[in-house]
Amino acid sequence: MSSTTPPRAAAPRVAPADRGATRIADRVIAKIAAQAAREALAAPPDRAAAPHATVTVHHDIARVRVSLELDYPSDLAAQCAAVRRQVALRIEECAEMSVPEVDIDIEHLHSSHARPAAGRDRRLR
Numbered sequence: 001m002s003s004t005t006p007p008r009a010a011a012p013r014v015a016p017a018d019r020g021a022t023r024i025a026d027r028v029i030a031k032i033a034a035q036a037a038r039e040a041l042a043a044p045p046d047r048a049a050a051p052h053a054t055v056t057v058h059h060d061i062a063r064v065r066v067s068l069e070l071d072y073p074s075d076l077a078a079q080c081a082a083v084r085r086q087v088a089l090r091i092e093e094c095a096e097m098s099v100p101e102v103d104i105d106i107e108h109l110h111s112s113h114a115r116p117a118a119g120r121d122r123r124l125r
Helices: 026-041 076-095
Strands: 052-058 061-072 098-111
Touching: 026 052, 026 061, 026 076, 061 076, 076 098
Parallel strands: 061 098
Antiparallel strands: 052 061
16 A cells, blocks of 8 residues: 655745845934934045934834034035935935934034144144
């Protein structure tokens, strides 16, 4: 007598959207936001502190706060608007999240007139 195994029932097909979820950590979105702010300012990395971002994600909505150091005198409103646009665009492109608001904190203003000459030491003696 030969032993035959009954055919297996085919597993039901599950739609890709129903298989699970991908979650992107808040710190990853914050890094995307900081890089986007750097791109928007187009400043050389050695001139000022790099932008810093904090992010709160709820479902597919990211609320972003970016801290910047900017040169003065300059058009601060235009620079902040450029940062807001670039941050929202990059997060929407890279993480497919909605970004309803990008808050900007200007931590420091650097006077372009008081910048030390190259190689000059500004220590107080």
